[in-house]
Amino acid sequence: xxxxxxxxxxxxxxxxxxxxxxxxxxxxxxxxxxxxxxxxxxxxxxxxxxxxxxxxxxxxxxxxxxxxxxxxxxxxxxxxxxxxxxxxxxxxxxxxxxxxxxxxxxxxxxxxxxxxxxxxxxxxxxxxxxxxxxxxxxxxxxxxxxxxxxxxxxxxxxxxxxxxxxxxxxxxxxxxxxxxxxxxxxxxxxxxxxxxxxxxxxxxxxxxxxxxxxx
Amino acid sequence: xxxxxxxxxxxxxxxxxxxxxxxxxxxxxxxxxxxxxxxxxxxxxxxxxxxxxxxxxxxxxxxxxxxxxxxxxxxxxxxxxxxxxxxxxxxxxxxxxxxxxxxxxxxxxxxxxxxxxxxxxxxxxxxxxxxxxxxxxxxxxxxxxxxxxxxxxxxxxxxxxxxxxxxxxxxxxxxxxxxxxxxxxxxxxxxxxxxxxxxxxxxxxxxxxxxxxxxxx
Numbered sequence: 096x097x098x099x100x101x102x103x104x105x106x107x108x109x110x111x112x113x114x115x116x117x118x119x120x121x122x123x124x125x126x127x128x129x130x131x132x133x134x135x136x137x138x139x140x141x142x143x144x145x146x147x148x149x150x151x152x153x154x155x156x157x158x159x160x161x162x163x164x165x166x167x168x169x170x171x172x173x174x175x176x177x178x179x180x181x182x183x184x185x186x187x188x189x190x191x192x193x194x195x196x197x198x199x200x201x202x203x204x205x206x207x208x209x210x211x212x213x214x215x216x217x218x219x220x221x222x223x224x225x226x227x228x229x230x231x232x233x234x235x236x237x238x239x240x241x242x243x244x245x246x247x248x249x250x251x252x253x254x255x256x257x258x259x260x261x262x263x264x265x266x267x268x269x270x271x272x273x274x275x276x277x278x279x280x281x282x283x284x285x286x287x288x289x290x291x292x293x294x295x296x297x298x299x300x301x302x303x304x305x306x307x308x309x310x
Numbered sequence: 311x312x313x314x315x316x317x318x319x320x321x322x323x324x325x326x327x328x329x330x331x332x333x334x335x336x337x338x339x340x341x342x343x344x345x346x347x348x349x350x351x352x353x354x355x356x357x358x359x360x361x362x363x364x365x366x367x368x369x370x371x372x373x374x375x376x377x378x379x380x381x382x383x384x385x386x387x388x389x390x391x392x393x394x395x396x397x398x399x400x401x402x403x404x405x406x407x408x409x410x411x412x413x414x415x416x417x418x419x420x421x422x423x424x425x426x427x428x429x430x431x432x433x434x435x436x437x438x439x440x441x442x443x444x445x446x447x448x449x450x451x452x453x454x455x456x457x458x459x460x461x462x463x464x465x466x467x468x469x470x471x472x473x474x475x476x477x478x479x480x481x482x483x484x485x486x487x488x489x490x491x492x493x494x495x496x497x498x499x500x501x502x503x504x505x506x507x508x509x510x511x512x513x514x515x516x517x518x519x520x521x522x523x524x525x526x527x
């Protein structure tokens with residue numbers, strides 16, 4: 096039996112120490128990384144709860160429950176930060192990426208504890224693919240929040256729409272990688288292809304880094 | 311190849327082309343309307359891909375959370391946003407009995423399907439479609455009365471066609487065996503796809519005309 100809460104505490108402890116030692120901008124970055132890890136940990140409990148409630152097997156949990164739970168949980172810390180602190184666009188952009196990174200990191204740790212760490216190649220594929228997938232879903236929601244909506248009702252309706260797109264993309268990824276064979280390879284490649292297209296599309300919107308960013 | 315698979319493949323291809331075209335148009339000028347229309351096609355494509363992949367891989371339909379339905383709901387929300395974003399103040403406040411006809415159709419489909427299915431998803435599907443139809447009917451009636459702009463009237467016509475075809479498709483989905491092309495469900499589904507492609511064409515003409523006007527100003 097894997098005690099995931101012990102793994103979680105072990106991962107979180109150095110980050111807590113880091114927050115005490117770091118200066119303010121880095122402290123904020125580490126906080127978002129921690130927030131991503133925490134929501135991933137909470138998601139695993141909520142996934143288990145729904146799986147138990149609906150008597151779902153592993154496949155049903157991965158394809159139908161976890162995309163909905165994980166994407167909704169992932170957006171929560173960002174929405175809290177966005178609505179309460181009303182940060183500048185540049186600050187919130189990195190917040191979204193860091194939350195996704197923290198989430199993907201803890202998810203990979205959970206996967207490692209469950210599946211072992213013998214095969215380097217499959218671990219590399221898994222690491223890059225799942226990490227990119229979480230970045231893609233984060234960016235899908237983020238594009239709307241950063242660049243598109245300027246009226247309150249559009250924030251709610253549009254962000255709900257983009258969150259739904261992120262959930263479906265996540266569900267599709269989980270379904271393809273659990274299918275095996277060629278479909279599994281397509282599943283691993285999908286987030287990287289979509290990320291590349293998305294990055295090319297929104298690069299002009301991101302703009303060049305300011306002098307402050309460079310220093 | 312079974313008619314259902316052929317129909318799904320045709321739809322997937324058409325939506326993929328529409329997605330690429332709308333995203334390409336958005337990336338040229340980053341006009342918000344193009345992003346919303348891209349959202350409409352992307353969500354349609356994602357929902358269809360998830361549903362078809364699920365059927366192909368597991369030979370079953372989802373039982374717990376209807377992820378594909380979430381995507382289709384999002385797609386209809388995006389359609390509503392596209393319509394309200396395109397509508398002018400005069401068009402939005404113009405009264406016509408046709409908007410009530412579309413609202414009644416949406417209500418009828420919701421009640422019909424709520425009797426035998428999930429009420430929540432029926433409301434989530436039909437409310438954005440009904441609202442989009444309500445506003446599109448007002449826009450079309452306004453343009454008809456003024457007789458001024460063919461591109462706007464064409465766009466609102468396309469939206470109403472898409473909505474009414476979706477309603478027809480859902481009503482037809484309760485009948486027929488889905489075993490041959492004689493089933494009207496497939497032809498309505500093909501008509502929905504064609505109407506969606508026409509919607510893209512109508513919106514692109516509308517934007518083209520508006521860009522011309524902006525350049526002249």
